[in-house]
Amino acid sequence: MAPERTAPSVSPALLAHPAARQKLNELFFRFLVRPETRSLVQTLASESDVARIETICLQAATNAAAVAVSPGSGVGASSSHPPVSPSSMKSPRSPSSVGMASPRASGHADTGGDAASSDILTAESSAAASKRAASSQLHSTASAFTSVTAGSGALASDAASGGDSPGARALSIETHPSHDAQHISSSLAEDVLRTPDSESAPKRVLAPGEIPQFFFPADVEKELEDQARSELHALDVAMASRADGVSLSDFPAIVVKIFNLPSFFSGPVFRQARKDDQAVMITYDEVKSFWESSIRGFDEHERLFNVLRRPGRDRLYREDFAPLMLELLRHHPGLEFLKDTPEFQDRYVECVIERIFYVCDRSWSGSISLAELRQTDFLDACRHVDTESDINKVLKYFSYEHFYVLYCKFWELDVDHDYAISRTDLRRFAQHALTPRAVNRVFDMIPLVHSSDGLDKPNDTMSFRDFVWFLLSEEDKLSSTGLRYWFTLCDVNMDGRICAEDMKFFYDEQLERMDSMGHEVVRFHDVLVQLADLIKPHHNGFLTLKDFRKCRNGNSAVFFNVLCNLNKFMAFEHRDPFAEHQERAQAAESTPWERFAHIEYYRLAMEEEEDEEDEEEEEDDEDRSGHASASSDEDEDGDDEHAAMGLGSSLSALIASGIQGLGTTGIGRGAPGGGGGGDGSDRSELPMELS
Numbered sequence: 001m002a003p004e005r006t007a008p009s010v011s012p013a014l015l016a017h018p019a020a021r022q023k024l025n026e027l028f029f030r031f032l033v034r035p036e037t038r039s040l041v042q043t044l045a046s047e048s049d050v051a052r053i054e055t056i057c058l059q060a061a062t063n064a065a066a067v068a069v070s071p072g073s074g075v076g077a078s079s080s081h082p083p084v085s086p087s088s089m090k091s092p093r094s095p096s097s098v099g100m101a102s103p104r105a106s107g108h109a110d111t112g113g114d115a116a117s118s119d120i121l122t123a124e125s126s127a128a129a130s131k132r133a134a135s136s137q138l139h140s141t142a143s144a145f146t147s148v149t150a151g152s153g154a155l156a157s158d159a160a161s162g163g164d165s166p167g168a169r170a171l172s173i174e175t176h177p178s179h180d181a182q183h184i185s186s187s188l189a190e191d192v193l194r195t196p197d198s199e200s201a202p203k204r205v206l207a208p209g210e211i212p213q214f215f216f217p218a219d220v221e222k223e224l225e226d227q228a229r230s231e232l233h234a235l236d237v238a239m240a241s242r243a244d245g246v247s248l249s250d251f252p253a254i255v256v257k258i259f260n261l262p263s264f265f266s267g268p269v270f271r272q273a274r275k276d277d278q279a280v281m282i283t284y285d286e287v288k289s290f291w292e293s294s295i296r297g298f299d300e301h302e303r304l305f306n307v308l309r310r311p312g313r314d315r316l317y318r319e320d321f322a323p324l325m326l327e328l329l330r331h332h333p334g335l336e337f338l339k340d341t342p343e344f345q346d347r348y349v350e351c352v353i354e355r356i357f358y359v360c361d362r363s364w365s366g367s368i369s370l371a372e373l374r375q376t377d378f379l380d381a382c383r384h385v386d387t388e389s390d391i392n393k394v395l396k397y398f399s400y401e402h403f404y405v406l407y408c409k410f411w412e413l414d415v416d417h418d419y420a421i422s423r424t425d426l427r428r429f430a431q432h433a434l435t436p437r438a439v440n441r442v443f444d445m446i447p448l449v450h451s452s453d454g455l456d457k458p459n460d461t462m463s464f465r466d467f468v469w470f471l472l473s474e475e476d477k478l479s480s481t482g483l484r485y486w487f488t489l490c491d492v493n494m495d496g497r498i499c500a501e502d503m504k505f506f507y508d509e510q511l512e513r514m515d516s517m518g519h520e521v522v523r524f525h526d527v528l529v530q531l532a533d534l535i536k537p538h539h540n541g542f543l544t545l546k547d548f549r550k551c552r553n554g555n556s557a558v559f560f561n562v563l564c565n566l567n568k569f570m571a572f573e574h575r576d577p578f579a580e581h582q583e584r585a586q587a588a589e590s591t592p593w594e595r596f597a598h599i600e601y602y603r604l605a606m607e608e609e610e611d612e613e614d615e616e617e618e619e620d621d622e623d624r625s626g627h628a629s630a631s632s633d634e635d636e637d638g639d640d641e642h643a644a645m646g647l648g649s650s651l652s653a654l655i656a657s658g659i660q661g662l663g664t665t666g667i668g669r670g671a672p673g674g675g676g677g678g679d680g681s682d683r684s685e686l687p688m689e690l691s
Contacts, residue, residue, distance in 0.1 A: 235288065245283040251270050254287065258291075261304065262385075273286050305370045315367035315369050316368040318366075332391060354468040384396070401597060404601060406471060408604050426439050435506060435510060447459055449469055478556060483548055490560065496544065499541060503524075508524075527562060554584075
């Protein structure tokens with residue numbers, strides 16, 4: 001058996017030369033990317049032992065460096081030197097010479113003698129033997145690499161003298177596992193694991209001019225031209241038999257089929273395309289002119305944007321949506337019951353527009369840009385409401401049930417019915433759930449979310465549109481706008497961070513309220529630790545909006561409820577695990593706001609039914625008492641007849657009121673669904689009763 005080769009010594013002067021270290025780094029990289037090395041490393045990776053791969057690469061690097069700088073190594077062979085057979089592989093150097101764990105300790109068998117190898121192969125499993133063979137082959141490849149990179153005594157003398165010779169540029173890795181060697185070996189090992197093809201070289205990073213083309217404007221332009229020709233042909237066919245023009249009632253067919261917009265956009269399009277405001281017909285030339293300026297060559301979002309915006313503007317404002325909403329009220333079958341109540345039409349329009357801005361106005365500027373409109377589902381919701389006869393099935397923006405809940409909640413707090421909520425009124429929200437400091441911050445948020453109205457607006461009162469933003473954010477703190485709303489509210493000093501001082505500012509009042517109500521008091525320090533565990537902030541000492549957006553399972557909502565909403569805080573502390581699991585299962589089907597609005601709508605409908613029944617009973621009692629007093633003045637012979645007449649009239653009134661109640665149940669005065677079925681005039685009575 002050949003004697004074991006000891007670890008060679010390296011001249012310190014040679015190792016100190018940077019050119020030599022740089023050259024050996026390059027050669028070491030070539031060793032790791034050789035096909036034999038890649039194949040063997042991937043074989044070990046299939047055993048799910050990535051740490052062992054990095055250890056082998058690091059040991060191979062240090063072994064190669066030590067052998068390459070050996071004074072007696074001689075001139076190496078060419079780079080095409082074949083790999084050494086595993087059976088002739090010399091045993092690795094002593095672990096102490098490289099500062100690493102022994103090969104046996106890290107899971108690699110020592111291949112120093114044939115007899116020992118035979119004993120181990122017969123004693124261990126075939127899988128372990130395969131792993132040892134792969135490890136031995138890796139060391140064999142390292143030996144081949146050292147034979148290529150080994151230098152002579154002249155190389156050492158060149159490096160020591162500081163000359164810029166090929167020998168001086170051949171070394172770069174020290175004999176111990178330094179940080180640089182470990183970093184290089186680890187990164188290269190990862191590169192090997194990411195490359196499935198063992199025969200291919202590492203991928204080269206492409207320069208900007210070498211990136212292949214993936215967008216072809218000519219094809220897009222051709223597609224737009226084909227679409228334009230098709231639309232123009234359809235317009236010619238639709239207007240061919242109408243020389244006098246098209247009326248507004250016939251115009252929705254052109255808007256839907258040719259312009260690819262919902263039918264209730266026909267009103268705004270008709271008024272924009274018509275040159276004469278007094279004309280009741282629109283001509284072919286007017287329609288074609290509008291098509292060329294606002295429809296041709298634009299995608300669906302740009303078309304919607306061009307139809308809504310006013311000339312000379314590059315953003316959409318609240319007044320731009322009013323004509324669209326009036327057209328929807330005029331033609332949608334689910335909103336017919338509002339025709340006789342114009343005051344509630346205005347409230348419904350205001351609510352829908354505010355919900356649109358709540359979602360689409362991501363900059364809180366009071367206007368919507370085309371880029372912001374593209375990022376929302378507003379166009380999809382418009383198409384949904386255009387094809388759905390039941391307005392309450394369109395949960396996005398247009399649901400009458402949602403409007404009803406928002407308006408009733410606002411009306412309950414507005415005790416003096418001046419269409420404005422004061423700070424005192426808002427403190428009664430949800431049975432005094434919010435702390436006084438949270439209420440004050442809600443009023444401070446009003447000029448922030450409505451900055452287009454002017455920052456000097458007094459914030460001592462809250463209008464209905466302000467209340468829409470508040471309630472949507474309160475019930476759905478996980479939405480993008482709701483999360484930003486409550487983060488800004490809790491960021492007292494407005495520096496974009498929520499620190500411990502901000503949290504303590506709100507939680508101090510929670511402590512006082514818990515103590516006064518007899519709840520178990522949780523000290524701020526304990527809450528602070530739990531809140532940090534909930535959010536897991538990226539930075540120490542403060543939380544950012546990005547930290548909240550990364551949270552899962554509703555932890556962001558819990559954070560704000562702990563600080564500002566005592567009722568929801570206590571509900572979280574005493575939550576039912578099964579109910580919580582059910583809520584998480586429902587989260588994929590609906591949002592927290594949709595679930596809240598659904599429950600509140602039916603609760604309000606039941607309360608109204610009970611009120612109606614009480615009123616009917618009072619009327620019946622009055623009728624009975626009136627007939628009883630009248631019959632007592634008559635003689636005894638007519639008592640039975642008068643009593644029968646009184647009973648008959650009472651029953652008639654009760655039956656009539658009952659029939660009317662059956663036809664006017666709930667918000668929609670039919671089924672609790674609101675906008676579908678029943679007589680529209682009957683259903684319009686409920687909103688009037690709110691006033």
